[in-house]
Amino acid sequence: MRPLPFALALGVLVPTIAAAGEPVPAYAELLKIDVHSHIFEDVPALHALFRKINMHTINVCVPGGDGHLATMDRIAFELYGQHPELYPVTTTFDLRPRDEPGYAASTIAWLDRAFARGAVAVKIWKEVGMEIKDRNGKFILPDDPLFDPIYAHLAKRGKPLHAHLAEPIDAWRPLDPDSPHYGYYSQNPQWHLYGKPGYPSHEALIAARDHIMKKHPTLVVVGAHLGSLEHDLEGIAARFERFPNFYIDVAARTRNLARHPSEKVRALFLKYSDRIMYGLDASWIPHRRDAPPTNAQRQGHVNSLELRYRTDFDYYAGQGEMTYNGRKTEALKLPREVLEKFYHANAERVFKLGPTVTP
Numbered sequence: 227m228r229p230l231p232f233a234l235a236l237g238v239l240v241p242t243i244a245a246a247g248e249p250v251p252a253y254a255e256l257l258k259i260d261v262h263s264h265i266f267e268d269v270p271a272l273h274a275l276f277r278k279i280n281m282h283t284i285n286v287c288v289p290g291g292d293g294h295l296a297t298m299d300r301i302a303f304e305l306y307g308q309h310p311e312l313y314p315v316t317t318t319f320d321l322r323p324r325d326e327p328g329y330a331a332s333t334i335a336w337l338d339r340a341f342a343r344g345a346v347a348v349k350i351w352k353e354v355g356m357e358i359k360d361r362n363g364k365f366i367l368p369d370d371p372l373f374d375p376i377y378a379h380l381a382k383r384g385k386p387l388h389a390h391l392a393e394p395i396d397a398w399r400p401l402d403p404d405s406p407h408y409g410y411y412s413q414n415p416q417w418h419l420y421g422k423p424g425y426p427s428h429e430a431l432i433a434a435r436d437h438i439m440k441k442h443p444t445l446v447v448v449g450a451h452l453g454s455l456e457h458d459l460e461g462i463a464a465r466f467e468r469f470p471n472f473y474i475d476v477a478a479r480t481r482n483l484a485r486h487p488s489e490k491v492r493a494l495f496l497k498y499s500d501r502i503m504y505g506l507d508a509s510w511i512p513h514r515r516d517a518p519p520t521n522a523q524r525q526g527h528v529n530s531l532e533l534r535y536r537t538d539f540d541y542y543a544g545q546g547e548m549t550y551n552g553r554k555t556e557a558l559k560l561p562r563e564v565l566e567k568f569y570h571a572n573a574e575r576v577f578k579l580g581p582t583v584t585p
């Protein structure tokens with residue numbers, strides 16, 4: 227009897243071998259689901275783009291603490307009603323009445339109404355841990371007992387918690403023009419915590435996120451933005467090993483992946499092919515503008531999305547040297563089987579999306 231190849235003997239999936247010889251799927255042929263988008267206007271050119279490039283999204287309402295929730299909820303469900311395959315909804319919940327009696331029960335009732343209308347998941351944002359405080363002026367961390375009944379309910383209902391908790395580690399480091407997050411932190415200094423005592427550390431926030439999974443082992447947690455561990459691929463792998471219901475999306479962090487050695491990124495994707503989902507973090511939020519957008523701005527947004535989706539695909543599915551976000555990197559050349567999981571099969575399973583029809 228011939229000995230099994232090493233990886234097969236270990237019971238490890240070997241997609242490179244399984245997929246040898248299979249051609250990379252053509253861009254428009256592969257159904258792609260962007261699990262992390264924020265689209266809050268009916269833009270016909272956007273629906274047309276999604277149909278042309280075979281992209282579906284999950285439309286995420288966020289944040290829950292700034293008073294825009296009712297508006298986002300209304301627009302998100304209108305879009306979902308008109309184009310159910312393009313815009314399934316991830317809802318969120320209002321954090322403002324958190325000190326009122328019966329907060330958990332009323333939040334659960336709100337979420338159940340959203341689920342009854344088809345919401346597939348619930349978002350929690352970095353404002354929990356980094357912004358909102360309790361009556362004593364202390365930051366409320368994501369594993370605060372306040373949220374336990376809500377998490378328990380999500381676990382019972384089988385609805386994932388889509389968790390953007392903490393920030394990239396660069397938020398705690400001096401502002402660095404070489405950082406992929408330089409633009410964001412120079413324009414949003416309120417989230418740049420370097421030199422600001424009193425804020426929880428990155429480590430404390432990640433530990434609080436992990437603690438939610440320890441307390442609620444059946445709760446599915448999708449860590450947005452590589453689970454805020456964009457600097458630490460081993461740390462991501464360690465969480466996948468420790469928490470069987472932990473997943474990540476790559477939204478707005480492909481540029482971080484592209485700075486790691488491609489062989490290491492590729493190994494992570496091959497080993498944890500069931501746990502990583504595509505996302506871009508497309509944001510079209512006219513309800514936050516002073517004046518409505520112009521058609522030229524709408525079209526500009528559609529054009530930029532088209533380019534970003536395509537560049538991402540070239541990184542994950544292409545091969546050889548390429549430029550990503552202004553820097554040279556090596557495309558990942560993921561095997562077809564892994565691309566199918568990353569781009570849609572994992573999202574369909576984790577978010578229990580309805581049957582999708584490919585044009």
Ligand SMILES: [Zn+2]
Pocket residue numbers: 262264477507
């Ligand atoms: Zn986002």
